[in-house]
Amino acid sequence: MNSSQGPVRSKKEFPNKSLLLATCAACIGGSFQYGYNVSVINAPTTYVHDFINQTWRERYQADISEDGLTLLWSVVVSIFTIGGFLGASIGGTLSVKLGRKGTLLANNIFALMAAVLMGLSYPAGFFELLIIGRLFSGINAGISLCVQPLYLGEIAPTKLRGAMGMGTSVFITGGLLTGQVIGLKELLGKEEHWPILLSTTCIPAFLQLLVLPWFPESPRYLLIDRGDDKGCKKALKQLHGASCDAEWEDIEKERNNSVGFQAMKPWELLADRSLRWQLLTIVLLNTAQQLNGINAIYFYADYLFKQSGIPIDKIPYVTVGTGACECITALTCGMLIEYLGRKALIMGGYTLMSICCVLFTLTLTFQNASPVFPYLSMVCVFAFILSFGLGPGGVTNILTTELFTQATRPAAYMIAGSVNWLSFFLISLVFPFIVIGLQQYCFLVFLVICCLMVTYIFLVIPETKNKTFLEIQNEFRSSNNRKACRADGAGTTLLSTSI
Template sequence: MHFPSKRACCQTYAGEGEISQFPMIVLYKPKGIYRKTSSFIVRDFTCTSCRPLLVVTCFFTTLGSCIPVGYFLGIMNGPAMFIKVWCYDAIKSIYGLSLSALQLDVLWALIVAIFLVGGICGSLLAAWCCNKFGRKSTLLLSKLLLMASGCLLFLCRYSGLVSLLLLGRFIGGVAAALITTAHPMYLLELSPADRRGSVGVYTALGVAIGICVSQVIGLQQLFGNAELWHYALSFYMIFVSVSLPSYRWFAESPEWLLKHKPQDCLVARKALKDLHGSQSISVIYEEKPQLAASEPMDSKELSLLAVLRNRKFLLPLALVLTLQACQQLCGINVVMSCKELPTKVFYYSVGIFTEVGFSNDNANWMNLACGLLNCAVGALTPFLINRFPRKLLFQLGLSPIPYFIASELFEDSARPVAMSLGSFASWSCNFMVAMFFPLLENVWGSFAFLPCCAVCIYSLILSWRYLPETRPSNNENI
């Protein structure tokens, strides 16, 4: 492949009777990693420093997107008893019905589970939103949904309507699915090649921090009580509000711009320069028409059916779906998530500690300690992910890698669909764990974790045998 001289230049390219008016931008560097994007190639080089804008983008997108997702997963534990009492009183005052203990437990199960149902529905829309509106715009849409959800959760107590609580949880689930699909893809496409692994783990890290924050806010000494539980449910709106103004300075994904808005090539160039620096970071230049013609599928986004029918995507898609499913089925949410009921309808955490002899107060503090440990280990992943092979790290823990492995296994045209399907598998298996683990626990007791052990062994064998090492390679080599 031929490159011009060291000096950056802009020119037009003529090929097969057509003149392209898009500038050819070359920042000289002899070696690098190529990624195809529509009729362009983005060439990444080793980045020796981390640009402030990239750091700020990672921080604020995680603060306003992923932390609220984790917060949703964990907040229902602390004020659970008080919310159930409110639900009983609200239904009695509006409909004149007195719910039995079983009916109240079923209603509570619906309140908690509808967030996961929203996640399943949102994951089906995520690929279309990412392709249609862009990665950044999808994240902005998710923030608007989070704000709407927070308003409903806050107002439900004053209105006395349980339906507002249900609707707020459902909308929050839709927003969470959009985030878990768009956020890792957005950060990976903004980052230089040697930083993609580090930024890819911010999704899982943000979720872990959100769970930990919800455990603190849900304490009865703070907001997890009869008077303030509606503040606890909507507290995450602070994170969203703080992060929203910063989005005006963030760039849309350069890869999405080059694919869907090639007239904004200069905008993409400026975004890459701001994110990566002006020296030896990226090369954007127009491909020859014959190269684009040799792989016509790369010139447009692939639909769900196109991805499912293409045999070359079969193994990577199976890996993505399996890793996302194993992440949920391995039992981590049973141990770490803080949704718990006296009747054990949903995830365990506090309930596990009380069963082994801890008082309720001590069980809450033990649960918080687990959340802090989860955050501490998660904080190490940005430093470890590029220093050790992905396969080795995945054998040690399932959390961060499934969130971004689809971005490394799939080319640009199939990436949104793959990320969306992975998110669908994750939320569906999350719902299965929430619904069926209590049944296993009632029958098998502590042996209910045996299927989780089997899932861990299966994921170990699968990833060791079939998962390619993606550090630090490009999609086509994989």
């Protein structure tokens, strides 16, 4: 074979057992924690309200005001996003200093501290411990969502990078579903159990501390960042089996291409004009992931379930159905991504979400016209969740990994993670006012966002399936050069005309 065609890649289409277990070990204490902590706080809402009121009464001999209670509960919930932002802002730096695997292991300190503080909040009579515990949970999630996709993208062979990267999305939805199930009254959803329920966040942390040490550090980190040839070859052999020559050649080529370059800081990446399109892409994708309407769908879900005649005490079980729906879609996306490609899935997901926004607006507008419309609205809820899980929910993180090389990837994840968490915080803050102001027409705002993302993805983002990181970077560079040449040509023509 001609050497210009690059290394021959393995035709093996399934990960070996070691790679699959390493992915699970990274995800159980990573993105699973994020999903779990997002959903597990919903079940004990009433009980935490009572605990805050009781504590306030014991301290000040008076009940807390309704506004004060709402404010404190909002702090308990939203402090998680502040912690996530803090975690994302340090995750990339830690991944360079401690390694990807080392950072994931050290990150469990925050999860264990959170579990202890939230578990002790009720017996100690301090709701402040609950707030600090949620902050630590957020820091844990922020670091995890920054470093775990890095690790998964770097340990996977090129042909399986998309499928392995989907582990992040699969375990997020698995965490959401597990939190919903554990919060049912038949398990830990009773009033006397809520401190135990919130402290169960220690279980995934312990599992990761037990399992992840048995698997190697990222081979790319070992060779490119640490110059450890022997360690890299050993890691590749454990993760990919005997046929790891193609991956070794890819990593070595990237190392040779990055000689003299050190891992970039976020501000250096922001100033690098050669990477502006990759950077703009991940900023837009991560912003849209939070602002595309998925939060609005979950907000309306309870209302629609009530409108459809489902008894209030049965709604938590139907909500578990939405979690299961998203989990199944993430698994489906994981199986399809290496066949259909990233671009087709994420464009298809946003296109279907756009259609659902239109249908959902219509069904909500005519909600009282016929008993059928609440059920049609429920169908739209599940269709929207399926569409989100099929594309934006899973592919966004994978693209953040693939659009950058070793020197720029940690900084890219810090920027992407910070944007994602800030968008999460913004939509949590502003969304209730959007719903009050626009009511069912709020989905027209999300329709515009989804349509704009379809257009941008179609025009700007290349397909990255089965391409090495260097090949993807060169494709973006060629595209940038073509745009620059067109701009220069236009400028020259204008200058000639004016003369």
